[in-house]
Amino acid sequence: MSLTKLDQLYRQVILDEANHPRHHGVLKAPTHAVTLRNPSCGDVLTLQLQVKDGKIQDAAFAGSGCTISQASGSLMTDQIIGKTPAQVAAMVTAFSDLVINGSVPDEQILGSAAILKGVHQFPARIKCATLAWKAAAQALTEGDQHD
Amino acid sequence: MSLTKLDQLYRQVILDEANHPRHHGVLKAPTHAVTLRNPSCGDVLTLQLQVKDGKIQDAAFAGSGCTISQASGSLMTDQIIGKTPAQVAAMVTAFSDLVINGSVPDEQILGSAAILKGVHQFPARIKCATLAWKAAAQALTEGDQHD
Amino acid sequence: MANEFPFFAAHPELTYLDSAATAQKPQAVIDALVHYYVNDNANVHRGLYTLAYNTTEAYEAVRGQVAQFINAKTPSQIVFTRSTTDGLNLVAASFGPLVVHAGDEILVSGAEHHSNFIPWQQLAKRTGAKFVVAPVTKAGNTDPAAVAQLITKRTKIVALAQVTNVAGGVVPLAPLADQVHAVGGYLVVDGAQAVAHMKVDVQALGADFYAFSGHKLYGPTGIGVLYGRQALLAEMPPVQFGGEMIDEVLDAQSTWAPVPLKFEAGTPNIAGVFGLRAALAFMAGLDMKAVAAQDHALVLRLRAGLLAIPGVTVYGDAHSAGIVSFNLQGVHPHDVATVLDEAHIAVRAGHHCAQPLMARLGVPATVRASFGVYNTAADVDKLVAGVAEARRLFHEFD
């Protein structure tokens, strides 16, 4: 039972994603950047975006955190590249709903990031999963003003 | 029952003492003075003493307060005049014991002030009764330093 | 109603008329505390385990319930404090120096409780501002016209009780809020005596800050609420430092968590927040119009009864929010209280933490009766009989 829940949370692909995250590091010419912290647990995540011609051209994240937040950062950055800010906003909402409720009608717009849905059985970890997505939302709405 | 207790607290002589207090006012040449407050109820009492040749030559009190504190100020000042500081110290202790316990072995050293013993049935009013006496004790131990 | 309050079963002989000092607690509030300690006890904002997570979520959700209770826009405007006093001091210490400078003015009423008087007096002292105390009405209430007249271009803070704690007058705050906002100042409201007696709407009042205590609202001791306008809270520095209120701590410097955690350093009164939730639920079950009507009926009855006794002065007026102060000529309030206490009637006698008002009324103290939802006409009649008895007693002695 509990192993099943844990297995769903820590699927091999999630562990791989966390151990070998993609888009980890910094961009050369970011247009947007934001650093978010989860002060209760100490997780910190810096997200950089390069937005040009109305699209996310590139994205990178850095910081330290648990398996869930690292995997989420990797999957998120990978999925948003090539999308428009409006598309990303929809994805952020869908992702948040997914990890809270375990399913959403438009799961497919999240691509491989939907694999994190197992988090919904661990309410205490939802914040870990959404940190990167919150950073994306914030970067796109206000991050540019701060650069 | 309760009227009996109240009768003991508010004996005619106590009411007279409060309504027509003796030694109420200020001294011309005080050697000691102290102002004490009972901050929870707002009572304030200023005591002045004139000490010469090792004796309380004169005493006066001022301020506002309830029947008990006014009667006590009147009786106290009247009783300590002519006494030595050491005698007053003993009286302060005896008075405090009397209004806490209702009786003390050396009640006679308090003279007519012993009439306040009814206060012991009203613990909430003990502070009213002892305010003047505390002022005397404090005036004699430290009041002179402040003049 | 009294049967929801176990205090009255434990004190069948007592007529409790001191709810303005602290209210008695319904069984539901006491049960909530017990339930918290038995079932939910865990520190908040710290643990990842299920128990700590659930307790944190429940704790945070109470902000939303408080926001609804006073019609705040968002839960993040709700800061948990120890008490009204704690909340008002937080505003004076943190917000005060941001807006008050030498030559500015801080305005209060002469009817304020010490908790809404001294923090501003001391802030004025520290900043070199002028501390202005508005005259009160003859009845001992805040005089809105006098306050309005004293608002100047230099007025930065007006601090007023919505209901004063000696005469019980309800202060019409909205026009004063408009006036002080028009000169660029801010309105700080002491809601300690208001919240249990009327529906409060901080937005309609135009309050920039609003503080109240749980213990006067049928809730536990040690918990209070400070509401603030979001933009103001966001700019204010924290006044205490420690766990929970940080963003990042380095050796050389620290940064702070967003509002409201920024203002909640250390382990809060978690059980108090759970108890407050139960108190809000209790309040939600009340018909506030009926509460006001009952307050009004009791105030009228008490005023009439007291005024029928020769030599009684009654402060305030018929519109008092459940508080009636009075004095009996020639008898000190403490002596009145003692006689009443012998008849098992609990009223308060003293300066009621309102010495500036006592000075204005020219008395050292008053006797004060104040009502909770459990009080009845019978309580009022007992008090009136007790005061008449006190008069007879001291009159007889005369």
Add this chain to the structure above:
Amino acid sequence: MANEFPFFAAHPELTYLDSAATAQKPQAVIDALVHYYVNDNANVHRGLYTLAYNTTEAYEAVRGQVAQFINAKTPSQIVFTRSTTDGLNLVAASFGPLVVHAGDEILVSGAEHHSNFIPWQQLAKRTGAKFVVAPVTKAGNTDPAAVAQLITKRTKIVALAQVTNVAGGVVPLAPLADQVHAVGGYLVVDGAQAVAHMKVDVQALGADFYAFSGHKLYGPTGIGVLYGRQALLAEMPPVQFGGEMIDEVLDAQSTWAPVPLKFEAGTPNIAGVFGLRAALAFMAGLDMKAVAAQDHALVLRLRAGLLAIPGVTVYGDAHSAGIVSFNLQGVHPHDVATVLDEAHIAVRAGHHCAQPLMARLGVPATVRASFGVYNTAADVDKLVAGVAEARRLFHEFD
């Protein structure tokens, strides 16, 4: 022992190992709160009626019981606060500016909790003093020798936890107190993690101030204690203003009540004080030598069990006062905590409000288990098994 704590009956499946965050409450403490609200609820220092008088007397008497608990000379040295954090901030805000000036030094250990770190960091910033952070031991404990070496003629305040909250080391304070007193400085002690685990003697420690929380001592949330040397408390200005803390309030100025009321503005957490009394009575019924022996046995067993698992780093040492922090190589502490939570084991994972220490240990976080009097060897064994399981789980995934 656990059967005195109703929490465990309500959570038969749970292994609670987070008492350093907050302890569970014995039935007697919960009963004391209920008893207070049903029987004694009245505001303190205000009413003259019998109920209010008795409650005030009982409230004040708890100071004596606290004084005895930590061997203070007199009850008036006991100030009731909200928490350790509240007490430490009070000292920093009120006493700090009296003794710390530009060019002076404030010294803390790198192992301090944020509540005993940031107030001093910010005081240094405000006053222009130098904020000195002493290096810690490899195990993550305060290093007394390093602290001693950093005490200079300019050191005005040394602020140290008696027991640190991550590695659990007991700091030998008395020699440091002598040293800081010799240079004219003061020792402020954070006793949050000490009071439940050892007999505390503030005089023997040489503490000028000592702060702790009720909720870590099997008492209620929202109540804490600040002890201070009498002469220092007497000179300190109040930090909050309002009811109860005054001597006289005039329009132009106010004067303050004597210590300790000067520091207790507004209605205090009265129920919290009654609950604290019950917690002290509970403590008085314990054999503190037996408590220490049990702590020691559990710490030894846990360390041995953890160290037998490959890839586990354990901080602190065998003498820890009931606190063991550790990490599992390659697995983030939060993930360890989640696996343990699935096995109904409540431990804390995070920075433990000790980011400066995390930086020194070079980790973002640790897993922490901490013991209360209700913990047993079986709890330790479950934890060890859970950590081994976590390792298997993540290893298998590798």
